[in-house]
Amino acid sequence: MQAFRILSPTAILGYGFPLASFQAGLAKKPHLIAVDAGSTDPGPYYLGEGVSFTDRQAVKRDLALMLKAGIQNKIPVVVGSAGGSGADSHLAWCRAIVAEIVREERLSFTMAVIHADFKPETVLEALRQGRIRPLDPAPPLDENLVRASSRIVGQMGVEPFIRALADSPDVILAGRAYDPAVFAALPIRLGFDPGLALHLGKILECAAICATPGSGSDCMFGTLYADHFTVEPLNPERACTPLSVAAHTLYEKSNPSLLPGPGGRLNLNEARFEAVSDRIVRVSGSRFEPAARYTIKLEGARPIGYRTVSVAGVRDPFMIQAIDTVIAGVRARVADNFAELAGHYHLLFHVYGRDGVMGPLEPTPGLDGAHELGLLIEATADTQAQADTICGFARSTMLHFGYPGRRATAGNLAFPYSPSDLHAGRAYVFSLYHLLEVDDPAGPFACEWVRCEEGQPCA
Amino acid sequence: MRVTLASITDVIRSKNAGPYELTFDIMFTTRAWFERAVAAGVLHTDLVCQLYRIPPCDVLGILAYPPAKAIKITIRRPLCSGDIGETDVYGAQQHAPLLDLVFDL
Numbered sequence: 001m002q003a004f005r006i007l008s009p010t011a012i013l014g015y016g017f018p019l020a021s022f023q024a025g026l027a028k029k030p031h032l033i034a035v036d037a038g039s040t041d042p043g044p045y046y047l048g049e050g051v052s053f054t055d056r057q058a059v060k061r062d063l064a065l066m067l068k069a070g071i072q073n074k075i076p077v078v079v080g081s082a083g084g085s086g087a088d089s090h091l092a093w094c095r096a097i098v099a100e101i102v103r104e105e106r107l108s109f110t111m112a113v114i115h116a117d118f119k120p121e122t123v124l125e126a127l128r129q130g131r132i133r134p135l136d137p138a139p140p141l142d143e144n145l146v147r148a149s150s151r152i153v154g155q156m157g158v159e160p161f162i163r164a165l166a167d168s169p170d171v172i173l174a175g176r177a178y179d180p181a182v183f184a185a186l187p188i189r190l191g192f193d194p195g196l197a198l199h200l201g202k203i204l205e206c207a208a209i210c211a212t213p214g215s216g217s218d219c220m221f222g223t224l225y226a227d228h229f230t231v232e233p234l235n236p237e238r239a240c241t242p243l244s245v246a247a248h249t250l251y252e253k254s255n256p257s258l259l260p261g262p263g264g265r266l267n268l269n270e271a272r273f274e275a276v277s278d279r280i281v282r283v284s285g286s287r288f289e290p291a292a293r294y295t296i297k298l299e300g301a302r303p304i305g306y307r308t309v310s311v312a313g314v315r316d317p318f319m320i321q322a323i324d325t326v327i328a329g330v331r332a333r334v335a336d337n338f339a340e341l342a343g344h345y346h347l348l349f350h351v352y353g354r355d356g357v358m359g360p361l362e363p364t365p366g367l368d369g370a371h372e373l374g375l376l377i378e379a380t381a382d383t384q385a386q387a388d389t390i391c392g393f394a395r396s397t398m399l400h401f402g403y404p405g406r407r408a409t410a411g412n413l414a415f416p417y418s419p420s421d422l423h424a425g426r427a428y429v430f431s432l433y434h435l436l437e438v439d440d441p442a443g444p445f446a447c448e449w450v451r452c453e454e455g456q457p458c459a
Numbered sequence: 460m461r462v463t464l465a466s467i468t469d470v471i472r473s474k475n476a477g478p479y480e481l482t483f484d485i486m487f488t489t490r491a492w493f494e495r496a497v498a499a500g501v502l503h504t505d506l507v508c509q510l511y512r513i514p515p516c517d518v519l520g521i522l523a524y525p526p527a528k529a530i531k532i533t534i535r536r537p538l539c540s541g542d543i544g545e546t547d548v549y550g551a552q553q554h555a556p557l558l559d560l561v562f563d564l
């Protein structure tokens with residue numbers, strides 16, 4: 001095969017795409033339709049709680065179009081990091097959507113489902129064997145963090161996909177995966193250069209974000225050759241330029257030229273970006289450098305309690321000037337009133353209009369010129385009831401808190417809502433962001449074969 | 460010539476690079492401005508430390524990337540994304556102090 005063509009419909013499954021762009025992509029006869037469905041950007045909650053950060057209806061819309069097109073035209077459809085975080089609960093969520101589409105669209109196909117969950121025992125064993133190290137600057141891992149994690153996933157490379165592709169599934173639905181892997185696995189299996197395939201995957205995983213104007217909800221088309229690849233947007237309103245494509249390699253990465261991933265790194269120091277036309281870019285020189293030891297990134301999240309928040313505004317200039325005194329006074333009252341809860345809660349006051357956005361990084365954390373402040377009172381505690389208690393008491397204390405120079409003795413806060421306090425539910429933090437050394441890159445990722453047919457539950 | 464960074468760039472943005480790092484991309488309007496900024500070393504560790512009130516060990520890298528006529532700065536996040544005290548889960552609004560930097564170029 002001289003040219004391998006890939007259609008990337010959207011930056012994240014559920015972010016959508018114009019039908020015209022998708023059809024323009026199909027007209028170019030792709031050998032693969034692939035999409036990355038995940039990210040750690042939305043924070044630890046979604047991994048920890050096992051829910052998707054994308055909307056079900058939006059995911060179903062994108063997936064239905066992809067599956068119908070793929071099955072009708074015999075083009076493999078590959079989805080990675082299903083459900084956003086790619087743990088088993090996310091995979092099951094996405095699989096249920098596939099089953100619904102199969103029923104409604106009367107489709108029939110074979111699907112490989114690749115799991116990315118890691119059992120705590122597996123991680124603990126690896127930790128004891130010294131096969132886990134922090135992904136700098138993450139802190140070292142200890143056994144308690146592993147045990148406290150509600151979910152741990154490993155980010156698979158191309159190998160589990162390549163193993164599944166040997167039996168020619170129509171669809172692959174994978175758990176947590178290295179974003180470029182869904183695009184690169186099939187061409188690497190066919191003998192294309194891994195450096196070029198992964199770099200192309202790196203660009204395609206964000207779909208039209210690398211075009212100008214950029215968009216996370218429009219299609220991108222890539223063609224891989226022996227010594228280069230090309231990328232072009234499918235919407236005539238967009239163009240890829242050498243600058244827009246080169247600039248994209250900066251995105252979300254600490255180093256634009258050396259991009260570490262499963263089993264090695266992508267070296268783009270020699271990469272060249274050249275215009276083929278005013279909207280197509282040719283890229284060459286990208287190299288994959290295998291690591292001495294194959295590593296997989298582990299991601300985990302652990303629950304830290306429950307959160308209750310209250311939003312309020314302040315317009316009184318005397319209250320604005322006294323805000324720190326008031327916050328300190330409220331904190332002291334809460335601590336005094338609920339001494340028995342000491343150590344079981346965190347109480348935070350975000351002061352928007354001062355340093356609410358940047359916190360400790362804010363270079364000008366003053367109140368000069370602020371004519372109003374937004375306040376977010378946040379309590380995180382062991383139970384939702386305790387979080388309610390702390391947040392509610394802080395809010396009511398602040399509402400009526402007396403401070404020097406106060407004129408507005410009827411109340412210090414403007415609440416947009418009744419109820420004024422809102423449940424944010426369980427709160428999570430990342431517990432693992434570490435590298436695991438493995439001998440077999442595909443080994444930890446179990447593959448299940450599923451026959452999807454009308455009247456069968458894709459199981 | 461006295462210029463603000465915003466006036467000689469097309470893009471100034473911040474974003475997480477994983478949950479422990481924050482990365483800033485500064486893309487210049489022209490190759491000439493990019494080259495002048497790099498040659499003058501205008502974006503250096505001390506400036507980043509001063510601007511973000513962080514110690515030098517938290518500045519993880521300042522790199523010029525000619526293909527995109529860009530300079531990239533990466534710093535340690537004050538918190539792992541989503542930890543208690545988080546203010547910007549995606550890290551997408553931490554770039555503003557760079558906009559007003561003034562240089563003689």
